[in-house]
Amino acid sequence: xxxxxxxxxxxxxxxxxxxxxxxxxxxxxxxxxxxxxxxxxxxxxxxxxxxxxxxxxxxxxxxxxxxxxxxxxxxxxxxxxxxxxxxxxxxxxxxxxxxxxxxxxxxxxxxxxxxxxxxxxxxxxxxxxxxxxxxxxxxxxxxxxxxxxxxxxxxxxxxxxxxxxxxxxxxxxxxxxxxxxxxxxxxxxxxxxxxxxxxxxxxxxxxxxxxxxxxxxxxxxxxxxxxxxxxxxxxxxxxxxxxxxxxxxxxxxxxxxxxxxxxxxxxxxxxxxxxxxxxxxxxxxxxxxxxxxxxxxxxxxxxxxxxxxxxxxxxxxxxxxxxxxxxxxxxxxxxxxxxxxxxxxxxxxxxxxxxxxxxxxxxxxxxxxxxxxxxxxxxxxxxxxxxxxxxxxxxxxxxxxxxxxxxxxxxxxxxxxxxxxxxxxxxxxxxxxxxxxxxxxxxxxxxxxxxxxxxxxxxxxxxxxxxxxxxxxxxxxxxxxxxxxxxxxxxxxxxxxxxxxxxxxxxxxxxxxxxxxxxxxxxxxxxxxxxxxxxxxxxxxxxxxxxxxxxxxxxxxxxxxxxxxxxxxxxxxxxxxxxxxxxxxxxxxxxxxxxxxxxxxxxxxxxxxxxxxxxxxxxxxxxxxxxxxxxxxxxxxxxxxxxxxxxxxxxxxxxxx
Numbered sequence: 001x002x003x004x005x006x007x008x009x010x011x012x013x014x015x016x017x018x019x020x021x022x023x024x025x026x027x028x029x030x031x032x033x034x035x036x037x038x039x040x041x042x043x044x045x046x047x048x049x050x051x052x053x054x055x056x057x058x059x060x061x062x063x064x065x066x067x068x069x070x071x072x073x074x075x076x077x078x079x080x081x082x083x084x085x086x087x088x089x090x091x092x093x094x095x096x097x098x099x100x101x102x103x104x105x106x107x108x109x110x111x112x113x114x115x116x117x118x119x120x121x122x123x124x125x126x127x128x129x130x131x132x133x134x135x136x137x138x139x140x141x142x143x144x145x146x147x148x149x150x151x152x153x154x155x156x157x158x159x160x161x162x163x164x165x166x167x168x169x170x171x172x173x174x175x176x177x178x179x180x181x182x183x184x185x186x187x188x189x190x191x192x193x194x195x196x197x198x199x200x201x202x203x204x205x206x207x208x209x210x211x212x213x214x215x216x217x218x219x220x221x222x223x224x225x226x227x228x229x230x231x232x233x234x235x236x237x238x239x240x241x242x243x244x245x246x247x248x249x250x251x252x253x254x255x256x257x258x259x260x261x262x263x264x265x266x267x268x269x270x271x272x273x274x275x276x277x278x279x280x281x282x283x284x285x286x287x288x289x290x291x292x293x294x295x296x297x298x299x300x301x302x303x304x305x306x307x308x309x310x311x312x313x314x315x316x317x318x319x320x321x322x323x324x325x326x327x328x329x330x331x332x333x334x335x336x337x338x339x340x341x342x343x344x345x346x347x348x349x350x351x352x353x354x355x356x357x358x359x360x361x362x363x364x365x366x367x368x369x370x371x372x373x374x375x376x377x378x379x380x381x382x383x384x385x386x387x388x389x390x391x392x393x394x395x396x397x398x399x400x401x402x403x404x405x406x407x408x409x410x411x412x413x414x415x416x417x418x419x420x421x422x423x424x425x426x427x428x429x430x431x432x433x434x435x436x437x438x439x440x441x442x443x444x445x446x447x448x449x450x451x452x453x454x455x456x457x458x459x460x461x462x463x464x465x466x467x468x469x470x471x472x473x474x475x476x477x478x479x480x481x482x483x484x485x486x487x488x489x490x491x492x493x494x495x496x497x498x499x500x501x502x503x504x505x506x507x508x509x510x511x512x513x514x515x516x517x518x519x520x521x522x523x524x525x526x527x528x529x530x531x532x533x534x535x536x537x538x539x540x541x542x543x544x545x546x547x548x549x550x551x552x553x554x555x556x557x558x559x560x561x562x563x564x565x566x567x568x569x570x571x572x573x574x575x576x577x578x579x580x581x582x583x584x585x586x587x588x589x590x591x592x593x594x595x596x597x598x599x600x601x602x603x604x605x606x607x608x609x610x611x612x613x614x615x616x617x618x619x620x621x622x623x624x625x626x627x628x629x630x631x632x633x634x635x636x637x638x639x640x641x642x643x644x645x646x647x648x649x650x651x652x653x654x655x656x657x
Contacts, residue, residue: 023049024100025092027072034109035080042071044104048092052099057089064088065104072104080110081148115211116145116154116199122216129187129276130224136172138179138217145177145199145213152201161194161216168193169219185221187276188239193219227273228327229281229320233265242273247333250385252340253308255431260301261293261335261390262406268300270320270329279322286330287317293335308337343383344434345392345427352378352425355443356411358418366402366409366442379407380427380436391431399423402442415444 026047033039048054048070056065065088066075072088088104127137145154156177160166168185172178177197195217202210230242249263260267272279283300285293294305295318302316314335321328353369354376365375380392394404402423403412409423421442428435 025049025052025054025090025102027090027102027104029102029104031104031106032109033074033078033106035078035111036113038077039074042068043074043106044072046070046072046090046102052092052094054090054092057091057101059087060089061086064106074106078106078108080108080150081114084108084110110149110151112149112152112201112209112211114148114152116147116152116201116213118143118145118197118199118213118215120215122218124218124220126220126222127181127185128222128224129185130226131181131185133181133184135181136178137169137181137219140172140176140178143177143179143197143217145215147201149201153203155200155203157198157200159196159198161196162190162192165190165193165195169195179217186239187221187223187274191221191276193221195219223274223276225274225277225279225326228329229270229279229322230273231268231270231320231329231331244329244331246331248335249302249333249390250336250338251304251308251390252384252431253311253337255340255391256304256307257390257430259390259393259430260296260303262392263302263333268295268302268318268331268333270300270331272322273327279324279326281320282323284319284321285316286319288315290314302333302335310337311339312337338384340382340384340391340431342432342434344432345380345382345429345436347378347380347425347427347436347438350438352376352438352440353443354409354440355445356415358415358444358446360411360444361414362410362412364411366411366440369443375408376440377407378404378409378425378438378440380438382429391429392427393430394425394427396423396440397426397437402440409440409442418444418446420444 028044031043043065046054046067054067054070056067061083064074064076064083064086066073067090072090074086076086078086085108086106088106090100090102090104091098092100092102123138123142125138131137143156145156147154153175155174156171157174158166158169158171158179168181168183168190170180170182172180177199197215197217198212199214200210200212204210227240227242230236231244233245234242236242245265247263247265247268249261251257251261268283270281270283272281280298281300282297283295284297285295292304292306292308292314293302293316295302300318300320314333314337316333316335317330318333319328319330354366355369355372356364356366368374368376378394380394382392394407396402396404396409399421401411401413401415401421403410404425409425421444423440423442424437425440426435426437
């Protein structure tokens with residue numbers, strides 16, 4: 001529109017000047033056309049005076065127009081991205097003389113007909129692990145898309161391909177596709193992060209027309225030197241912390257051992273805490289050195305430079321430093337010099353079993369059959385040095401396919417065929433010259449899975465020793481639960497007092513005695529019964545005495561024989577019983593004194609309710625029962641005491657429970 005504003009006054013002035021002299025050509029010289037529009041009809045009608053002809057001048061947009069008679073046609077489909085304005089230069093001639101020159105301007109209107117495009121399909125970016133949060137890791141200029149539609153506004157979306165990646169990165173803005181770090185990076189958890197970057201030329205997804213484009217961002221997290229060397233084995237709670245191992249060993253007095261010392265939990269060994277960098281570690285003794293020991297700077301092996309004449313404990317401070325001198329760690333090594341009595345070494349096992357994959361070349365570790373992922377370790381014990389002995393060396397005496405490397409077995413040749421090999425391992429004490437031997441059974445396998453449990457067995461090993469031990473523990477626990485359930489059922493069905501017959505007690509209504517100090521079977525918690533005042537609402541049923549509080553639940557007592565007092569519904573009052581069914585024969589059944597005389601039934605308690613209860617059932621003579629029924633009066637406890645004062649034992653028909 002700016003160009004038209006400048007040209008329009010000039011065109012009008014030219015036309016007016018020419019009209020004032022004589023008749024000239026004229027035409028509407030301004031048009032607007034949307035791009036991608038096909039003009040089938042004439043664009044404009046040209047007024048041409050009689051005797052003149054109109055043609056296209058040389059400054060017209062090439063191939064854009066053509067004239068038929070006095071009509072101007074558009075010869076192309078306009079494309080805003082190619083030409084924002086088309087120009088037709090018209091010349092009106094009379095013979096060979098140019099009478100009039102006209103210009104027709106066609107402004108092409110832009111529409112959203114192009115999709116945005118990224119300048120890349122896949123962009124790979126390396127990002128250091130120690131990049132600070134809120135840092136722009138990829139600037140906008142590297143990620144923005146291009147759209148040929150000049151008026152389009154682009155909207156960007158970051159879509160995670162790696163799950164959880166959006167927690168670490170985001171775009172600075174919807175229209176600003178710079179990538180920003182939101183959380184600290186961790187090389188061990190996130191080494192490769194992938195995003196899909198989407199761009200749309202409309203804000204709404206369902207707008208028409210709308211175009212999108214996508215590109216892939218691959219972020220490679222680069223390890224940073226954040227961690228010092230770690231002495232192995234180490235315990236740590238996250239990838240940034242290691243509790244360094246401390247080593248200990250023992251040497252015999254008066255001897256200089258030629259080989260590196262054997263230490264627990266293993267040889268001195270450190271690794272770069274930043275495994276992605278994996279700097280070489282150099283070893284040195286910083287403290288405690290008196291010339292007795294030397295350490296190899298590259299391997300960390302500790303050797304003796306001289307013998308120790310008397311018992312002594314050495315404490316060495318060993319440093320492991322990165323080869324670039326950027327970081328280091330230290331650990332303690334304690335070595336005890338002991339007296340050796342000359343005891344012979346011995347192997348804890350007479351046979352060891354291992355395996356190795358077929359096709360293994362020389363120098364491959366033989367794995368332990370019982371723990372297929374671990375190397376087979378063979379060591380002899382010395383009674384003088386129960387933990388270890390650096391004076392013991394190992395060698396294989398009868399098989400050239402294998403060799404010993406300290407306490408581990410290595411292949412010494414290419415093992416091309418499957419089969420079983422036997423090797424004798426000899427342990428020699430370099431101080432006492434004592435020896436011991438054992439046999440190693442090694443199976444060469446075709447497959448890479450864990451080997452069979454026994455080399456000579458044909459069945460596959462499907463479970464390790466640890467698996468079988470765990471399974472045994474589970475089965476044992478289930479068996480114990482089953483036994484407990486069985487005992488509870490026995491106690492529930494047979495642990496209550498049973499009905500019993502004894503003399504005349506068959507004809508009398510039995511009493512039910514129940515003590516709250518004993519919980520119901522389903523409430524049993526194996527705790528001692530609570531102590532309370534001797535006034536229970538229910539009397540205790542015949543039970544064995546409460547055992548003392550045990551450290552573990554005791555086994556339930558076996559079912560008791562049927563007692564005289566069978567379990568039936570309790571009488572109307574827990575403190576009285578009706579004798580013989582008569583309404584007047586009511587007596588107390590609770591007492592603190594043993595009163596075995598006949599005529600009533602009593603429950604005798606000790607002074608303390610927690611003491612053993614003694615339930616006594618005394619059969620009432622028929623004459624007493626009749627007398628009580630005739631009088632209808634209650635017989636006092638004093639009268640009962642006078643009646644039975646001469647006899648401490650119950651009648652022949654009485655029953656003690």
